Amino acid sequence: MSLEQEIEKRKTFGIISHPDAGKTTLTEKLLLFGGAIQTAGAVKNNKIKKSAASDFMDIERQRGISVATSVMAFHYKDKLINLLDTPGHRDFAEDTYRTLTAVDSVILVIDCVKGVEAQTERLMEVCRMRDTPVIVYINKMDLEGRDAFDLLDELEEKLSINVRPMSWPIGIGRTFQGVYKIYDKSLNLFEGDKTKIAETKVSIDGLEDKKLIEQLGEEAAEELRTEVELVEGVYDPLSVEEYRAGKVAPVFFGSAVNNFGIQEMLDKFIEIAPSPRPRHTNTREVFPTEPKFTGFIFKIHANIDPRHRDRIAFLRVCSGTFERNTFYRHIRLEKKFKFPNPAAFLAQSKSVIDLAYPGDVIGLYDTGNFKIGDTLTEGEKMMFQGIPSFSPEMFKEVINKDPMKSKQLEKGVRQLTDEGVAQLFVMPIGSRKIIGTVGELQFEVIKYRLENEYGAKCDFQAKNYFKACWITSDNAEKKAEFIRIKNQEILKDKDNNDVYLAPSEFILNMERQNYPEIEFHFTSEFKTQST
Ligand code: G4P
Numbered sequence: 001m002s003l004e005q006e007i008e009k010r011k012t013f014g015i016i017s018h019p020d021a022g023k024t025t026l027t028e029k030l031l032l033f034g035g036a037i038q039t040a041g042a043v044k045n046n047k048i049k050k051s052a053a054s055d056f057m058d059i060e061r062q063r064g065i066s067v068a069t070s071v072m073a074f075h076y077k078d079k080l081i082n083l084l085d086t087p088g089h090r091d092f093a094e095d096t097y098r099t100l101t102a103v104d105s106v107i108l109v110i111d112c113v114k115g116v117e118a119q120t121e122r123l124m125e126v127c128r129m130r131d132t133p134v135i136v137y138i139n140k141m142d143l144e145g146r147d148a149f150d151l152l153d154e155l156e157e158k159l160s161i162n163v164r165p166m167s168w169p170i171g172i173g174r175t176f177q178g179v180y181k182i183y184d185k186s187l188n189l190f191e192g193d194k195t196k197i198a199e200t201k202v203s204i205d206g207l208e209d210k211k212l213i214e215q216l217g218e219e220a221a222e223e224l225r226t227e228v229e230l231v232e233g234v235y236d237p238l239s240v241e242e243y244r245a246g247k248v249a250p251v252f253f254g255s256a257v258n259n260f261g262i263q264e265m266l267d268k269f270i271e272i273a274p275s276p277r278p279r280h281t282n283t284r285e286v287f288p289t290e291p292k293f294t295g296f297i298f299k300i301h302a303n304i305d306p307r308h309r310d311r312i313a314f315l316r317v318c319s320g321t322f323e324r325n326t327f328y329r330h331i332r333l334e335k336k337f338k339f340p341n342p343a344a345f346l347a348q349s350k351s352v353i354d355l356a357y358p359g360d361v362i363g364l365y366d367t368g369n370f371k372i373g374d375t376l377t378e379g380e381k382m383m384f385q386g387i388p389s390f391s392p393e394m395f396k397e398v399i400n401k402d403p404m405k406s407k408q409l410e411k412g413v414r415q416l417t418d419e420g421v422a423q424l425f426v427m428p429i430g431s432r433k434i435i436g437t438v439g440e441l442q443f444e445v446i447k448y449r450l451e452n453e454y455g456a457k458c459d460f461q462a463k464n465y466f467k468a469c470w471i472t473s474d475n476a477e478k479k480a481e482f483i484r485i486k487n488q489e490i491l492k493d494k495d496n497n498d499v500y501l502a503p504s505e506f507i508l509n510m511e512r513q514n515y516p517e518i519e520f521h522f523t524s525e526f527k528t529q530s531t
Helices: 003-009 023-033 056-065 090-102 118-129 148-159 210-216 218-234 240-244 262-272 403-418 441-454 476-485 505-514
Strands: 010-017 071-076 079-084 105-111 134-139 162-165 167-170 178-181 186-189 200-203 248-253 294-302 311-319 328-330 335-337 343-346 349-352 361-366 375-377 388-390 394-400 423-426 433-437 458-463 467-473 490-492 498-502 518-521 523-525
Touching: 003 010, 010 023, 010 090, 010 118, 010 262, 023 071, 023 079, 023 105, 023 134, 023 262, 071 343, 090 118, 090 294, 090 388, 105 118, 118 148, 134 148, 134 262, 148 162, 148 218, 148 248, 167 218, 167 248, 186 210, 210 218, 240 248, 240 262, 248 262, 294 361, 394 403, 403 423, 403 433, 403 441, 423 490, 433 441, 441 458, 467 476, 467 505, 476 498, 476 518, 498 505, 505 518
Parallel strands: 010 079, 010 105, 105 134, 134 248, 162 248
Antiparallel strands: 071 079, 167 178, 178 186, 186 200, 294 311, 294 375, 311 361, 328 335, 328 375, 343 349, 343 361, 388 523, 394 433, 394 458, 423 433, 467 498, 467 518, 490 498
16 A cells, blocks of 8 residues: 555544543444444543542553553544544643644534533643644433533634534434434434444435434424524535634534444544644644654653553654664654564554554653654654643642652653653752642652652642743843843743743733733743753
8 A cells, every 4th residue: 555545544533522521432432333342341441530539559550551542543444543542530631732732633522411611621722723623522412411502602602613513413311312414414313222333324305304204203303494494594514624624613413322423423534534634843844645754752651660661652653654673863862763662552452563654653662762742753853843831730849858869859850741741840040840730640640650660759849820931032131131030930841941930810910011022821832852
């Protein structure tokens, strides 16, 4: 098969949702449809428990297991689908943001009872930064959820994206009878049978067909006719181009736990979702069809066994063909590496591969050479972009509890933050270290791992910062002045960028007024060339 055909065949995507909306269930059902797993429950085992009581060991153990399911490749029809797993736990949101840099599209799951929830909004912001195409799956239609029109309005309003319903629900909750597929004018009937995989399709000749009443009853048929008329009046037909540009999101209604509405979405997904797309670097755009291999690291997974401190770095292939045992250039380190055992992930098993193509994700065994954002090429100097770091929400200072082990602490903190467990900010004077995370859990994980893997002991002292702001300015003098005046709150991130830790929103707004020449950003690109 030619490189072009390999690329065309691949669809690399991720599923995002607010916890509990049904991401794990949908993942599992997609794998069932793809024939990659035979029984339900296989993916569930891997899920990080959401109860506040789940302790970090449990989570680490589960994260360990999840190496195998970080990428789930499966075949569906003539396509090869790479599904990148994103942790559902809110405290690992940063992991999810980074995984989104390695996909070409996403499926967003919404709970029809709850509508758009907080984490959905944040995840969509990340998708919008890169114009990632989005398909929406409104789940749990077997429950008494919200009105479909209201849900669509809320999606448009809260997620700032135009929507296009592809199917329309017939009833909801107890009265849910299935969906009418707007694009091919057929019915997909809901039978509420969890054991059944195939969908029950009924072809009808438009909404006036007598079969409609036979199937749904007079009242539901009439309601459907009125609603679809309204839908067709309000929403234009889907433009695939606009979807691929991240401007409109096709919407499906279903019930994942009942295998409903999944196959029709999957069929549409393979038809419209983009194959691997060109990607930006700091020097030029890289096209997947270029013969020379390029790729970047978007995730690093540590081995939780302290006796083996190896890690797996996940690399997304962006162009050309990756070959096993071939030397590639690690751009940041300016060194050549070859990989004798690159791993591919088919469904839930891991195997060594010889070749990988654009869109594929492979696991590279690493002894500490990789950082998130690192680029590998056949020699060309470039760094992939669009792998930003986001302002953490919690900040704590690292306090060394064992002065004899400061070297180990230093090394541990560096390595763990390189892995992306948390972000590290260092004060230029005195080297005080502040760690930023999205949730409390990471602090526990760091403390535990520092002790167990590096033999270092630390405590954390909470710091009341509002946000980390990466500061830039065209006016070097003003920036230098700001840094001088605010020296207690200006730290370096791990790529040596200047970051202002704003004590409060009020003070940040004040500084914005005092220093109109300075820009305060809540996100940053990882500029891995500077170390
Ligand atoms: P998440 O990964 O997004 O956090 O969600 P997950 O799939 O775990 O689903 C959350 C809960 O919602 C699960 O119930 C799941 O069974 C249920 N669920 C998923 N899809 C549907 C659906 O279409 N209809 C209904 N009624 N429920 C659905 P749970 O009680 O938390 O777990 P479990 O005991 O069922 O495994």
